[in-house]
Amino acid sequence: MGNIKVKIVKLEPMIVASAYAFSESPEEKAQQLLNTWAEPRGLLGDLKNHPIFGFDNPPPAGPGQKYGYEFWIKVDPKTEPGNDVRICFFRGGRYAVTRCTGAHKIPETWMALGEWCKTNNYKIGMHQGLEKYISGDNPENLVMDFYCPICD
Numbered sequence: 001m002g003n004i005k006v007k008i009v010k011l012e013p014m015i016v017a018s019a020y021a022f023s024e025s026p027e028e029k030a031q032q033l034l035n036t037w038a039e040p041r042g043l044l045g046d047l048k049n050h051p052i053f054g055f056d057n058p059p060p061a062g063p064g065q066k067y068g069y070e071f072w073i074k075v076d077p078k079t080e081p082g083n084d085v086r087i088c089f090f091r092g093g094r095y096a097v098t099r100c101t102g103a104h105k106i107p108e109t110w111m112a113l114g115e116w117c118k119t120n121n122y123k124i125g126m127h128q129g130l131e132k133y134i135s136g137d138n139p140e141n142l143v144m145d146f147y148c149p150i151c152d
Helices: 027-041 103-119
Strands: 007-011 014-023 052-056 067-075 085-090 093-101 130-135 143-149
Touching: 014 027, 027 052, 027 067, 027 085, 067 085, 093 103, 093 130, 103 143
Parallel strands: none
Antiparallel strands: 007 093, 014 067, 014 085, 052 067, 052 130, 093 143, 130 143
């Protein structure tokens, strides 16, 4: 993939609303659950104050296997959960971050970010790796920032 641009950031602790699905392709269902809950609350129109993150939970065991995907959206402490959405606390952490454009580049971008961390002597942390939604309404124009956890 060549050189990637990486920045080191610290995500502060935050309260998140969590939507989860488990299947052979759970992202769409988890996103639908989150959107159904978040849209009437006006959260989807303000991604600066209410960023959306996602991650495999658990990751697939192999090709064609079922796996879980969880979406988070940052909320304020007084936010109430919904039928398919729970409220969680995220402790934050330090991350190496790079941008991925296009769903077809997700695996190679994650691999390149992990390799960048190794080459630059960053130890992978135990806190949650994240995919932050930036923009896009289909797989071809999807833009995400990948957050690889690193040790302090």
